[in-house]
Amino acid sequence: MTRDFDTLIAEADAAPVDGWDFSWLDGRATEARPSWGYQRLLGQRLSSVTSALDLQTGGGEVLAGVPAFPRTMAATEAWPANLDRATRLLGPRGVVVVAARDEPPLPFADGAFELVTSRHPVTVRWAEIARVLTPAGRYFAQHVGAASVFELVEFFLGPQPEARGKRDAGDESAAAQAAGLEIVDVRSERLRMEFFDIGAVVYFLRKVIWTVPGFTVAGYRDRLLRLHRQIESEGPFVAHSARHLIEARKPG
Template identity: 70%
Template sequence: MSTDRSFEELVAEADSVSVAGWDFSWLDGRATEERPSWGYARAMGERMGRASAALDIQTGGGEVLASVPKLPPLAVATEAWPPNVAKATALLHPRGAVVVADQEEPPLPFADGAFDLVVSRHPVKAYWTEIARVLAPGGTYFSQEVGPASVFELIEYFLGPQPEGRKGRDPEAARAEAEAAGLEVVDLRLEKLRTEFLDIGAVVYFLRKVIWMVPGFTVAEYLPQLRSLHEQIEKEGPFVATTARFLVEARKPAA
């Protein structure tokens, strides 16, 4: 894909724009990602409409929760990263939802059985014992997670082969952990989807925002690889990667 903008211009722009929150609209026209067929935000919104007390774990900037048509009487979100806490607070407080600044690791700062619905979109890690603890008997956990070897074509371009990393985020491992925590998995689906990066700016922005993909990524550190990838995109077209997503729904047995 040829562009009249130079490598330096594309990289400088992508390296200076804010990456706060979990809104990827800056990538419109610069990258594409096929979406899972189940429509997580819509399906989560339907469950929120039936809940009485709900928790959104690792809400990011609160964008997905804020999109729900009808929040339950009690709606709480947790988030660890301070810029996201501020953004989520601004989005969710007008909707009557509370944002709790909390670390990503256990314990969750809530009482046993506090929520009849717990949700999470792309958690860094699902702590199943804590999820089961804060769910009320008969309650539901509903989540979309990043699946195995997601966007590894891009990760391995910068880091080289990652055979151990490709084994992580296995949906069946999630099932086993959920069941070990006393939950019943009622739905588990995996889809592999096409992602395209149309220019090098999209790559820089993505790696700055999704910081665990290439840990410690900076433009200065990876300048030679970025320049080479820019030339590849210019000559051959978009850089194509495979995104993996899985949906999991689990229920806590009724008392």
């Protein structure tokens, strides 16, 4: 058992984790997808505007799956490895990829974009989103919801009662309204996830770094071994992701 465990975690610990391509997990983990189809809806909205900004674009994989971009298309990213990947992927299609920290202010003028989008932003700066939108411009995004993957979070960190309530769709809607935006649509879903081996867990925690902040294989080896044995004896580790779709409009 120990040799198999060591092989699995070593393989996952050595795998590259830049970008938002999760194909390494094919056959090793599954996650149900929200019913609304964010990328399809994103493509529809991008086709109806002349200027748009994608915040925290990651490696650009989601945005790159859209068939056509507006005349002015920009994207921001803070992590250098993702920034390089997004530039290579999106630059040839005319997207201006900008290095920008996830802190205000955004490096754009007031009223610069008809549409601001984001998929799974780490932070949401509503006042800045409102500032860079044109009058009648819209924010369209898929956010990670409250208590997402908390079965995994609490396996490693123990009970997290205060963190459970963060990223609530109602709270985010209220924050958007406080920044002067009008809520057009909010939808929420919880979605089943399964991890079939401990390598999949290691890879996920290395890639989605805010799940267990500061995660390392060495630091959590004992918990990883316990979870490996649990998966071996009981089957896949089941968790549930939380997602909400949110669309807001700037008056005008």
